[in-house]
Amino acid sequence: MLGLRYIQLFLVLVCSILAAAKSAVGSRTLVVFDDRVDDLSTYSDFFNLLKDHEFDVTTLELSDKSTKINLFERDTRLYDHLILFPVKGKHYSKQLAAKKLIRFNENGGNILALTVPQVSSDPIHLYLNQLGIYPSPRTQSLHDLFQDSTDLLFSVDQLENENVYSKTNEKKDELFNFGESVSAALLDNREQIVPILQASKTSFTSGNKSREASWTDGSQGYVIAGFQNLKNTRSTWIGSVKFLSNNHFKQNQDLINELISWTLQEKSVIKATEVSHTHSGDDKVSYDELPYKVTDNVTYTIALTQWDGQKWVPYVSDDVQFELRQIDPYYRITMTAQGPAPQDPASELYSTGSFMLPNRHGMFTFITDYKRSGLSYIHEADIKAIRHLANDEYPRSFEIPNAWVYLASIATVIISFIAFVLFFISTPASLSEGVSTEKKTN
């Protein structure tokens, strides 16, 4: 008995070493479920996985009408993550109204929502609709008549986002089991939506009535979709609850693990640590010391770092772009990675190299707007004035060969003028006085 315990302990330890990823934002997790829909004990493996990820899990059973859900206390978020199992009833709609969920998400809380075709979880549907994910209505569930088993299986090939689940060769023929009743969603055409798992071409949704129009057909439908708002908080919707159950856990573990990691911000989390721009050159004179003027040479650098589950590591990519804007972009430069930043070795330094500011003065924005589907967004903007040349910064006339002609004429005119004054005074007006007086009287 004791030996068994030790083995168990050992296994837990190994597991925690293997999968001990931590969220970059926090670990307080609330799981909301309804006993009438599902017994939570059938998901024990999933909860163990959450524990392995060091999440501090609180569960809340909602079949009792007196239960209250508090996501906030005096405007402070009580949880970092929210996992929503399907819940029945109106009570739930009041307690977890879509507005509350949006507020939670806008304030930095990540949401993992599960729906099933049998239960209409109105607030979750309303919330997802706000994001642009439209799961099939109640009774409509996904079918694929070309599959042999009654359970719906999805292959790795149908996964769409590398930042959520990276397909490596060894996982090529893996299949994920979603159980029998799966809902599929149509997705809006938004940049913030992260499509994750696409339905197969031969699939379709259908309801109880035989000739009811289908909600999705073929590859239009998605069974897993994510959303990342502009504050970098994430929501993920999964169209099946059996996907997480102990029966299929072994088969789905990989994907579940990655989904948790992505949604609860353990991976694909990047941020900018250091943004600077200086005059080009070895001494790196900053803007504060010497404001930029038109056609100055300037170098822009930004350092990016990525959360690998444990610590921050350099984020290396070849598509980080810088823009210099005054309403329209004047420059868009793909920056080159320079290796770890000297001040902060945990981040990768990117540099534009030296570029010449446009010959136009005004307020310019130095901006890195790095947004990729599935990765945290980076938006670093700095507005600086670029001045025009001062009056003594133009080339002097004698430096320009063309102006020599004009200079010579000015000089000769002035000298001639002086001579003229001298001669005008020294020369008597008339050769003979008589003519002169005659002229005067004229």
Next chain:
Amino acid sequence: MAPVIQKKKNPASKEDIQKDFVEAINLSFTSYKNQVKNNRKLRLIDIFGAILVVVGIFQIAFVGMIQDNYPFNAFLAGFIICVGQFVLLMCLRLQLTHPFEGISKSKAFGEFIIASLILHFTCLHFIN
């Protein structure tokens, strides 16, 4: 009959105009000669003025030759000093031949010098 008369009249009038014109030119030329013959100061002024015109023309020719007016401010300064000096000289000349009432010739000369100095400063400032 009328057209014939007109035909006859027309060349006659043309000749008349030509004659008048030549006469007028000759007249003004001789009067100018008379004016200058006895006044050296006017000669000074006229020669200086003529040279200023030539210098101005040279500068325009230069711009035409290089097909570019860069640096435009320098060109303007160089050209304006010629034109301005010419205008001031002509004003002085006018006052020498037909003095304004209440303004003596020496006062006109003094004003000419002050105006010229201001012109020179402006042009030197403008050429950068």
Next chain:
Amino acid sequence: MKLLKAITVLTTAIGCASAFIIKDAKISFKDETREAIELGQLDETFMKAESAPLLIKDLDEVVSFKFKLDLSKSKSKEIPQQLSLLVGIADKALEVPIVAKVKDSSKNNKVKLVSFKVDLQALPKSVLHYAFVNDNEQITASLIVANDKKQLARKETNLYFPVFHLQFTDSAKETIVDTFEEPLRYGKQVELAHTFPNPPKTADPTLSLLFAGAVTMVNMFLYMYWINFNAISFENFPSGKDFIPFIGFFGSIIGCEIVFALYYLGTGIFETVNCLAIVAPVGLILGSKFLRSYNQKI
């Protein structure tokens, strides 16, 4: 038992692998003069699609695809659960389903008359766009005929195969206006660089030197003419009590010009003003004094 199994296997093998039988398939066009294409009996091995795409000349073309679905050999005699035509760009997973119109045959109630109408104008703009832009991305129509497992006999298989491709002719591509715009997606954008105006060209220094020399020469002519035309004399040169004011007056003019020249060469404006404040009053006082006494001689 084994014998029974063997017999059933044998009979299905002899009969047909697929129990859905598609007969008298036919593709026709809106333009009735264009000849309809008879495809005959279809099964999954049908590869007509690969060989020749149907050419579309106009956007208001409607392609009809009709066939007789013989259910006499399938277990369920009802219309199959899934009976649709997927039209779109298969490689991009950009497809829309077209629902079939089904009629019972008058002769045989096990035979259904199935027809699909592919109205090109009703297709999504994105599908048309990719078909316009890339010749390799043809519009593919794939037929799906499928039933639930429970309603399928053993060995009976569902059908899913491409039937025909559509391709726009070059003249059609020229006349049809493509209003599709790619939806916004996060990603790398095209690099931009500011284009600077050309630096001002300067003339050959020797040319400008030549002209500068010419201008100076012209001024030399000035003195020459002055002397030539006898315009200069020193008869009136101030002397006696006029001499000193004259020197002051003339000197202050030269002084002013020198101050101007120094200003041009880089002296600050305030210093220049200070110098002028000294030179100019002296010039004014002495100048007016001189000119007043000299009035008669001008």
